[in-house]
Amino acid sequence: MGFELYALEQSGAGGRTLRVSIDHSEPITIEDCERVSRIAGPLLDHSELIDGPYDLEVSSPGAERPLRAHADYERFNGKRVNIRYRTGTSETVVEGPLVAVDSAGIAVSALGARGRAPVIVHIAWDDVVAGRLAVSI
Known part of the structure; x- marks a missing residue:
């Protein structure tokens, strides 16, 4: 199938909900989620x-997935x-295109003040x- 387990979370009353987040090199479709559910469900049942019923x-x-x-x-x-x-001793947030990634860190192209470059x-x-990824609207 080629999917990667991105996250697994047990929640709800008594931990009866199992949330599985899958990833792939291509965008995930609803059909992909259905296929994984059909395969994972019986495996989890056994x-x-x-123990017992679960969701x-x-x-x-x-779309705004964490970058981990x-x-x-x-x-x-x-x-x-x-x-x-x-x-320093505080935190800052920057948003914009990720323009470089290397062993030292990352570079983000942030908007300049008042229409500047x-x-x-x-x-x-x-x-x-x-x-995280950021969606621009």
């Missing part, structure tokens, strides 16, 4: 993960991102607090 929810990581690993940043280089990062913000990996 496992000891959840299985299969989804994609979403270096590989995520490489994969989405060129896409619009929202990055929260440390600047974009500014490239370089952020070291150690300073990245959180990152």
Whole structure:
């Protein structure tokens, strides 16, 4: 099938809901989620993960998915991102196209003030607090 397990969460009253988030190099479709659900359901029924009835929810990581690993940043280089990062003792947020990813960190093209040219913000990996894709509307 070629899908990757992106996240697994057990929630709801008594932990009776199992949320599975899948990923793939191509966009995830509703048909993909249905296919994974049809295959995973019987496997979970025979496992000891959840005893008794449960709800299985299969989804994609979403349009504003978190960027969790270096590989995520490489994969989405060129896409619009929202990055929260440390600047000394405080945190700052920058949003714009991810323009570079390397072993030292990332670079985001941020809008310049009052119509000025974009500014490239370089952020070291150690300073990245959180990152996610950002949808522009």
